Amino acid sequence: METTGRNTEQIILEAAEQEFLLHGFEGTKTTDIANRAGVNHALLHYYYRTKENLFNRIFEQKMQLFGCALVDIFNGSTLPLVEQIVCAAGKHFDFLADNPGMSRLLLTEVLCKPSRMEQLMTHLDKLKEEVLQPMQEALDSEADAGHMARIDAVMLLMNIVQLNICAVVIQPYVQAYADNFGERRHFLALRREENLCIIRKRLAPDSEETKTTATPS
Amino acid sequence: METTGRNTEQIILEAAEQEFLLHGFEGTKTTDIANRAGVNHALLHYYYRTKENLFNRIFEQKMQLFGCALVDIFNGSTLPLVEQIVCAAGKHFDFLADNPGMSRLLLTEVLCKPSRMEQLMTHLDKLKEEVLQPMQEALDSEADAGHMARIDAVMLLMNIVQLNICAVVIQPYVQAYADNFGERRHFLALRREENLCIIRKRLAPDSEETKTTATPS
Amino acid sequence: METTGRNTEQIILEAAEQEFLLHGFEGTKTTDIANRAGVNHALLHYYYRTKENLFNRIFEQKMQLFGCALVDIFNGSTLPLVEQIVCAAGKHFDFLADNPGMSRLLLTEVLCKPSRMEQLMTHLDKLKEEVLQPMQEALDSEADAGHMARIDAVMLLMNIVQLNICAVVIQPYVQAYADNFGERRHFLALRREENLCIIRKRLAPDSEETKTTATPS
Amino acid sequence: METTGRNTEQIILEAAEQEFLLHGFEGTKTTDIANRAGVNHALLHYYYRTKENLFNRIFEQKMQLFGCALVDIFNGSTLPLVEQIVCAAGKHFDFLADNPGMSRLLLTEVLCKPSRMEQLMTHLDKLKEEVLQPMQEALDSEADAGHMARIDAVMLLMNIVQLNICAVVIQPYVQAYADNFGERRHFLALRREENLCIIRKRLAPDSEETKTTATPS
DNA sequence: TATGAATGAGCCTTCATTCAT
DNA sequence: AATGAATGAAGGCTCATTCAT
Numbered sequence: 001m002e003t004t005g006r007n008t009e010q011i012i013l014e015a016a017e018q019e020f021l022l023h024g025f026e027g028t029k030t031t032d033i034a035n036r037a038g039v040n041h042a043l044l045h046y047y048y049r050t051k052e053n054l055f056n057r058i059f060e061q062k063m064q065l066f067g068c069a070l071v072d073i074f075n076g077s078t079l080p081l082v083e084q085i086v087c088a089a090g091k092h093f094d095f096l097a098d099n100p101g102m103s104r105l106l107l108t109e110v111l112c113k114p115s116r117m118e119q120l121m122t123h124l125d126k127l128k129e130e131v132l133q134p135m136q137e138a139l140d141s142e143a144d145a146g147h148m149a150r151i152d153a154v155m156l157l158m159n160i161v162q163l164n165i166c167a168v169v170i171q172p173y174v175q176a177y178a179d180n181f182g183e184r185r186h187f188l189a190l191r192r193e194e195n196l197c198i199i200r201k202r203l204a205p206d207s208e209e210t211k212t213t214a215t216p217s
Numbered sequence: 218m219e220t221t222g223r224n225t226e227q228i229i230l231e232a233a234e235q236e237f238l239l240h241g242f243e244g245t246k247t248t249d250i251a252n253r254a255g256v257n258h259a260l261l262h263y264y265y266r267t268k269e270n271l272f273n274r275i276f277e278q279k280m281q282l283f284g285c286a287l288v289d290i291f292n293g294s295t296l297p298l299v300e301q302i303v304c305a306a307g308k309h310f311d312f313l314a315d316n317p318g319m320s321r322l323l324l325t326e327v328l329c330k331p332s333r334m335e336q337l338m339t340h341l342d343k344l345k346e347e348v349l350q351p352m353q354e355a356l357d358s359e360a361d362a363g364h365m366a367r368i369d370a371v372m373l374l375m376n377i378v379q380l381n382i383c384a385v386v387i388q389p390y391v392q393a394y395a396d397n398f399g400e401r402r403h404f405l406a407l408r409r410e411e412n413l414c415i416i417r418k419r420l421a422p423d424s425e426e427t428k429t430t431a432t433p434s
Numbered sequence: 435m436e437t438t439g440r441n442t443e444q445i446i447l448e449a450a451e452q453e454f455l456l457h458g459f460e461g462t463k464t465t466d467i468a469n470r471a472g473v474n475h476a477l478l479h480y481y482y483r484t485k486e487n488l489f490n491r492i493f494e495q496k497m498q499l500f501g502c503a504l505v506d507i508f509n510g511s512t513l514p515l516v517e518q519i520v521c522a523a524g525k526h527f528d529f530l531a532d533n534p535g536m537s538r539l540l541l542t543e544v545l546c547k548p549s550r551m552e553q554l555m556t557h558l559d560k561l562k563e564e565v566l567q568p569m570q571e572a573l574d575s576e577a578d579a580g581h582m583a584r585i586d587a588v589m590l591l592m593n594i595v596q597l598n599i600c601a602v603v604i605q606p607y608v609q610a611y612a613d614n615f616g617e618r619r620h621f622l623a624l625r626r627e628e629n630l631c632i633i634r635k636r637l638a639p640d641s642e643e644t645k646t647t648a649t650p651s
Numbered sequence: 652m653e654t655t656g657r658n659t660e661q662i663i664l665e666a667a668e669q670e671f672l673l674h675g676f677e678g679t680k681t682t683d684i685a686n687r688a689g690v691n692h693a694l695l696h697y698y699y700r701t702k703e704n705l706f707n708r709i710f711e712q713k714m715q716l717f718g719c720a721l722v723d724i725f726n727g728s729t730l731p732l733v734e735q736i737v738c739a740a741g742k743h744f745d746f747l748a749d750n751p752g753m754s755r756l757l758l759t760e761v762l763c764k765p766s767r768m769e770q771l772m773t774h775l776d777k778l779k780e781e782v783l784q785p786m787q788e789a790l791d792s793e794a795d796a797g798h799m800a801r802i803d804a805v806m807l808l809m810n811i812v813q814l815n816i817c818a819v820v821i822q823p824y825v826q827a828y829a830d831n832f833g834e835r836r837h838f839l840a841l842r843r844e845e846n847l848c849i850i851r852k853r854l855a856p857d858s859e860e861t862k863t864t865a866t867p868s
Numbered sequence: 869t870a871t872g873a874a875t876g877a878g879c880c881t882t883c884a885t886t887c888a889t
Numbered sequence: 890a891a892t893g894a895a896t897g898a899a900g901g902c903t904c905a906t907t908c909a910t
Contacts, residue, residue, distance in 0.1 A: 008890080023329060026244035030884060040892050045885060047890095107386060108325050112240050117393050124394055154395055155411055162383040169324055170379055176334050177341055178371055194372055201418040225873080247901060257875050262902060264873095442869085457763060460678035464905060474871050479906060541820060542759050546674050551827050558828055588829055589845055596817040603758055604813055610768050611775055612805055628806055635852040659894080681880060691896050696881060698894095 009047050012037045016044075017058050021101025024108050025055050059109065060119065062102050067123030069095045074131045074157070081142050082203050089160045089199050093192045096168045103165045132157065148203045160199060167191040226264050229254045233261075234275050238318030241325050242272050276326065276333065279319045284340030286312045291348045291374070298359050299420050306377045306416050310409045313385045320382045349374065365420045377416060384408040443481050446471045450478075451492050455535025458542050459489050493543065494553065496536050501557030503529045508565045508591070515576050516637050523594045523633050527626045530602045537599045566591065582637045594633060601625040660698050663688045667695075668709050672752030675759050676706050710760065710767065713753045718774030720746045725782045725808070732793050733854050740811045740850050744843045747819045754816045783808065799854045811850060818842040 015037035019028045030051050034041040048054040073091045077084050096103055110116045136153040143150035171187060181187040232254035236245045247268050251258040265271040290308045294301050313320055327333045353370040360367040388404060398404040449471035453462045464485050468475040482488040507525045511518050530537055544550045570587040577584035605621060615621040666688035670679045681702050685692040699705040724742045728735050747754055761767045787804040794801035822838060832838040 024241060024243065024325075026241065027329065029882085031882095041884095042886080042893080043891060049885090051884065104324075104328070106390075107321070108241065111321070111389060112244065117390070120390070121394055154391075155407070158387070158391060158408075159411065159415065162387055163379065165387075166379040166383040170375070170382075172328055173323075173334070173337070174371075174375060177338060190372070191375075194376065198376065198415055198419050201421070202415050204418065246899085248899090257873095258901095259876075259903080260874060263875095266902090268901065458675065458677065458759075460675065461763065463903085465903095475905095476872080476907080477870060480870075483906090485905065538758075538762070540824075541755070542675065545755070545823060546678065551824070554824075555827060588825075589841070592821070592825060592842075593845065593849065596821055597813065599821075600813040600817040604809070604816075606762055607768070607771070608805075608809060611772055624806070625809075628810065632810065632849055632853050635855065636849050638852065680878085682878090691894095692880095693882080693897075694895060697896095700881090702880065 008037075008039055008043065012039060012044050012047060013054075013057065016048075016054050017101075020055055020058055021105060024104075025051075030054075059105065059116065062099075062105055063120050063123045065099070066102060066106065066120075067127065070124070070157075070161075071126050071130055074127075074135070076134065076138075081138050082148055082200070085156070085160075085203065086196050086200050089164070090192060090196055092160060093164045093167070093188075093195060096164050097188050097192075100168065103169045106165065107169065146205055149206050151203070156202075159202065160195075163195045163198060167195060225254070225256055225260065229256060229261055229264055230271075230274065233265075233271050234318065237272055237275060237326075238321055242268075247271075272326075276322065277336065279316070279322055280337050280340050282316065283319060283323065284337075284344065287341070287374075287378075288343050288347055291344075291352070293351065293355075298355050299365055299417070302373070302377075302420065303413050303417050306381070307409060307413055309377060310381045310384070310405075310412060313381050314405050314409075317385065320385045323382065324386065363422055366423050368420070373419075376419065377412075380412045380415060384412060442471075442473055442477065446473060446478050446481055447488075447491065450482075450488050451535075454489055454492055455539060458538075459485075464488075493539065493550065496533075496539055497554050497557045499533070500536060500540070500554075501561065504558070504591075504595075505560050505564055508561075508569070510568065510572075515572050516582055516634070519590070519594075519637065520630050520634050523598070524626060524630055526594060527598045527601070527629060530598050531622050531626075534602065537603045540599065541603065580639055583640050585637070590636075593636065594629075597629045597632060601629060659688070659690055659694065663690060663695055663698055664705070664708065667699075667705050668752070671706055671709060671760075672755055676702075681705075710756065711770065713750070713756055714771050714774050716750065717753060717757065718771075718778065721775070721808075721812075722777050722781055725778075725786070727785065727789075732789050733799055733851070736807070736811075736854065737847050737851050740815070741843060741847055743811060744815045744818070744839075744846060747815050748839050748843075751819065754819045757816065758820065797856055800857050802854070807853075810853065811846075814846045814849060818846060 012033065016028075016033045019033045019036060022028075023032075028051075030044055031041055033054075034044050037044070044054070048057065069092065073095065074085075074088045077087075079087060106120075110120055132153045135156075139148070139151060139153055139156070142148045167188070171184065171191070175181055175184070175187060181190065229250065233245075233250045236250045236253060239245075240249075245268075247261055248258055250271075251261050254261070261271070265274065286309065290312065291302075291305045294304075296304060323337070327337055349370045352373075356365070356368060356370055356373070359365045384405070388401065388408070392398060392401070392404060398407065446467065450462075450467045453467045453470060456462075457466075462485075464478055465475055467488075468478050471478070478488070482491065503526065507529065508519075508522045511521075513521065540554070544554055566587045569590075573582070573585060573587055573590070576582045601622070605618065605625070609615055609618070609621060615624065663684065667679075667684045670684045670687060673679075674683075679702075681695055682692055684705075685695050688695070695705070699708065720743065724746065725736075725739045728738075730738065757771070761771055783804045786807075790799070790802060790804055790807070793799045818839070822835065822842070826832060826835070826838060832841065
């Protein structure tokens with residue numbers, strides 16, 4: 001009988017997550033959350049006081065997850081650099097595919113509220129020190145050795161994140177447009193391979209005419 | 218002095234566009250639109266009757282523009298295929314950069330409402346016949362000749378659109394994260410080059426180990 | 435070219451009358467009146483200042499018409515009293531049938547606003563002196579002579595007005611209920627005869643058991 | 652002390668009824684209803700969602716009551732036919748007098764909205780089979796026997812309903828006009844007798860010159 | 869006279885939130 | 890912990906009315 005307490009609190013949280021990810025903050029009504037959770041409308045305020053509060057709880061968790069995943073995934077291994085990066089990009093893709101809605105949350109709910117942007121940035125701070133700096137050094141030395149194209153670490157990470165986020169977000173659009181990609185899983189697998197292919201080719205050492213990325217001033 | 222009439226109607230439209238792009242449909246209050254436009258709240262309804270109506274006006278226009286731009290830009294020229302595609306990708310990037318918010322509108326407001334998805338698809342129908350089919354044939358013959366990597370036309374277009382849209386949407390995030398990219402223009406220029414570089418490399422004929430894209434079943 | 439001025443003013447008035455009679459004061463929108471009149475919305479205020487004003491103009495006219503008709507119709511002739519009354523009742527019926535909407539106006543727009551009730555009463559004042567008092571004397575003397583049933587003049591007039599108003603107002607209901615009465619004209623003719631039949635019988639001298647109307651205390 | 656719950660719901664309903672009867676649907680503001688009920692404005696929507704909904708609840712109930720009353724009251728007894736009808740007419744009068752506003756609702760709110768007309772008609776369907784048909788046979792056989800005037804059952808019912816409804820609706824007008832009728836109760840009692848007198852005389856067998864009602868073609 | 873544009877008041881409704889139990 | 894009832898603050902929209910031309 002002690003399970004109910006902690007339980008309904010969790011149930012509400014999960015219901016809220018689904019609603020928020022589906023309709024965004026403004027588009028979600030607390031009533032709908034309560035309905036989905038199967039609890040009384042007022043109870044939700046008993047536990048979380050305000051809608052904003054409830055949203056922040058979820059948002060914070062998602063942003064943290066997003067940041068940690070980046071750090072975890074890209075934090076080196078013993079593979080050769082290119083393989084390490086491509087492998088990490090693949091894992092990152094899987095992570096986003098397993099967390100649908102997170103990408104949408106990122107794209108829709110962060111820009112309008114500066115506070116949320118800051119919140120996001122907080123969770124990306126570790127990334128700079130732990131991932132980007134060592135990665136840049138590794139990238140440079142590999143480039144110096146002519147084993148791969150020269151590229152700025154931020155740009156590279158951006159390429160990966162950008163490709164992956166977009167692939168996940170755009171998926172419903174494409175499947176509405178061209179119905180010959182089979183089910184979601186199959187389509188995402190295709191895009192995953194395509195993204196990795198892009199990254200791999202981007203990292204391949206320049207042959208003759210392909211240009212190096214411009215580096216930030 | 219001529220500030221009235223057709224003018225206020227336009228002013229409202231533009232104010233609405235900005236608000237909608239900033240806060241989404243649900244997050245925008247008609248009051249805010251009126252305030253931004255500096256007109257009476259009721260006037261907005263005088264011209265556009267309902268909020269939905271006002272939104273649709275903007276949305277429809279943006280979607281049409283988006284579709285037409287794709288067709289126009291990618292509709293062949295006499296350049297060699299790879300250059301033609303890279304050039305088109307660059308133009309498409311410029312188009313999105315010149316129409317900020319369009320990308321966000323696409324990502325934010327289409328998924329939740331099926332009717333809007335259909336609206337978007339309508340504007341992409343021409344694309345299939347006029348662009349994708351001829352492009353596929355050209356791509357295949359170039360690939361057969363070994364001049365470029367084999368790739369599905371839809372996948373290629375998706376790559377381009379995806380990279381470009383994301384670059385524009387993500388720009389504010391990156392600039393909040395890393396302040397060493399200078400102003401918006403400069404950053405976008407960097408991303409443009411990077412995207413084109415990616416496309417170019419993706420189209421380059423496979424050397425030894427790089428894999429071909431999987432094609433839809 | 436001078437006709438327009440006085441003309442549009444009249445056109446608006448007529449359009450207003452139709453709308454008000456159809457939808458009542460609250461249910462009528464000035465826009466609808468303007469549309470029906472085919473004139474600009476603002477013009478209606480140019481001529482009549484306010485909606486209330488416009489309504490009152492019509493209301494006043496109708497009430498006056500109603501009152502005058504009663505006086506005119508029931509103001510004696512040389513016929514025998516019963517025939518005179520029955521004949522007047524018939525004329526009153528015709529008057530109401532020719533002025534559809536007036537009855538509705540009476541029933542719906544007078545009760546809620548005391549000022550309108552007073553307005554109506556003003557137009558009924560003449561009735562008391564010119565019609566009711568002489569009629570009562572005539573009725574009494576006829577009753578004394580045993581030529582007709584004894585009846586209070588107010589009650590009699592009420593009977594007539596009540597029967598006639600209701601017949602006109604109820605007509606649409608009945609024709610919706612029982613479709614075997616043919617067109618409006620035919621149905622109204624039937625009701626007219628029925629009403630006159632009722633009045634005539636009511637005035638006929640009591641045979642044995644029929645009771646006389648109670649008179650006011 | 653139990654004032655809440657089911658109670659306020661009822662209080663709102665009653666307040667709404669009074670407002671609607673007084674000002675009609677269009678003329679009633681939900682704010683006024685809330686004020687009269689002494690409850691928060693939003694509470695009214697909590698219980699009944701929309702103004703239309705609230706109105707329909709009342710309207711439907713009144714129309715059903717109206718229809719049922721007609722059936723109940725006129726569904727035969729063992730009295731002689733004339734007495735039976737006159738008695739029923741009296742009961743019908745009492746019913747309307749006890750349900751003030753119902754008559755006004757009928758006259759005011761049904762004509763403009765076809766859907767409401769249909770709603771009313773639904774409740775009158777039983778009347779046709781259960782009351783009108785048997786009544787017509789009885790009326791005809793009595794007329795054949797020369798015991799009463801020949802009359803169409805629909806016309807007769809219409810006479811009764813018409814007289815009664817009008818008496819109740821017109822009462823405030825008359826009392827504003829002639830203040831010598833005492834209080835409402837007394838006036839209505841007078842009208843009740845008058846109406847019954849009319850009905851009775853209408854049913855009495857024709858003496859010499861009185862005409863029979865025309866029957867529908 | 870006539871009109872398109874503009875305005876303010878107010879209405880219906882929703883929704884997050886709080887209260888009492 | 891849980892709930893039905895209650896509330897205040899908006900939000901979208903309409904409408905009568907006025908302004909400027």
